[in-house]
Amino acid sequence: MSTLATTRVPDVSIVIAAYNAADTIERAIDSALAQINVTVEVIVADDCSSDQTRERVLSINDPRVQLIALDKNKGPGGARNAAIAAAKGRWIAVLDSDDVFKPMRLFQMLERAKETDAQIVVDNLDVIDLDNNGRTMFLEEALAQRAQIDLASFIRSNILFRAEHNFGYMKPVFERDFLCSKGLQFDESLRIGEDYLLLASALAEGGRCAIVPTAGYVYYVRAGSISRVLHLHHVDAMLAADSGFLQRYPLQGSALAAQKKRTASLHEAHAFISLINSLKARSISGALKAALTNPRALRHLRMPIMMRVKRLLKGRTRTKTSASLTPGGTHAPLHKG
Incomplete structure (x- = not known):
């Protein structure tokens, strides 16, 4: 060496x-x-x-x-x-x-x-x-x-x-x-x-x-x-970085349309993590409040939410301090570091 x-x-x-x-x-x-x-x-x-x-x-x-x-x-x-x-x-x-x-x-x-x-x-x-x-x-x-x-x-x-x-x-x-x-x-x-x-x-x-x-x-x-593991502060940082990207590069056409969908998906991820954090804290009211702040995310994540609510009502959800998220089907555009 x-x-x-x-x-x-x-x-x-x-x-x-x-x-x-x-x-x-x-x-x-x-x-x-x-x-x-x-x-x-x-x-x-x-x-x-x-x-x-x-x-x-x-x-x-x-x-x-x-x-x-x-x-x-x-x-x-x-x-x-x-x-x-x-x-x-x-x-x-x-x-x-x-x-x-x-x-x-x-x-x-x-x-x-x-x-x-x-x-x-x-x-x-x-x-x-x-x-x-x-x-x-x-x-x-x-x-x-x-x-x-x-x-x-x-x-x-x-x-x-x-x-x-x-x-x-x-x-x-x-x-x-x-x-x-x-x-x-x-x-x-x-x-x-x-x-x-x-x-x-x-x-x-x-x-x-x-x-x-x-x-x-x-x-x-x-x-x-x-x-x-994706946390709320990770999503906030990605949203801020994407905002800076758009300031540097004014997109048009198909690239702009794709970016709008990506931004919406990041907001959905933010809502999802907030929901999961509330559910893991055994707070149904907190989960509903988080969901209602983003109706699009609520519609998109209806099935995962209902599954978690059912588990919560049955008393099988264990409390943890943060949410895990791998959006994008089974994988997300996230990377090891």
């Missing part, structure tokens, strides 16, 4: 935000270093871990690995920004500290970028659940039929409470010069949804986003991940 970047400009800078990732960080780094037919550097930004994460990174004897030890916890967005600021590669790839790349992933993505003159490339994902069962997130045939992802399609796929998976789960590779020239970085105020906002901003800036339909990224579902 070296604290100095290599002198040769690598094809890809792989940035990893790590927080208490001692159990998985070496696996993630090994997969990054094992990329075939591309040159890489791996920059790990340790976000004030209290475990052995830093020591595990420092133990890796490879000059392509660089550690940035943050002196203040900045969250996933801030840690990634710190790593990107130190990057020298032509492309930027984000890898979560508990996930892995398949060996040919980056080569395939860079080849796709050359073929399409794209500044952004995304690919499919293999998802490994808590029982270690794997599945591919998107149908390859469906992705293969798409030439690219445009802004309207991306926003539309990130509307909460949709039945299908959304493109917000994809892990883009960005051309570094494009990010720098547009002044794009992760929003450090967001602990959930920072990935979505960066890609949406890149598309709004005119970036072309090509697709590799095969799975090159392996996404591990982990118990306790911040992406699996």
